[in-house]
Amino acid sequence: MRRSENSLRALVEKWLSPSDASPARVTCFRHLANHKGCLVCVESTRTTRRLSIAFFRHGDGGWYVFPPVAG
Structure with missing residues (x-):
């Protein structure tokens, strides 16, 4: 996956498709x-409804919806 x-x-x-209305x-x-x-x-x-997503930044600089592995 490209960085951008x-x-x-x-x-x-x-994931959230924000707009002026939302x-x-x-x-x-x-x-x-x-x-x-x-x-x-x-x-x-x-x-x-209200949509909320947690994003985690990993050591490689990428953002994911799961936490980095402990260790």
Whole structure:
């Protein structure tokens, strides 16, 4: 996967499809223990529900929806 396809912005666009009517916003930002990356929660509100996804930054600089392996 190319770096630009795994940027946080690209993943938020892909998973939450923000728009003017339902923008995405960061609701949480935390550094993970032992400098293993960070956690960013992003939320978007739809007409009937709120969508929230946690993104984790891994040691390779990529963003994923699963935490980095401990070790």
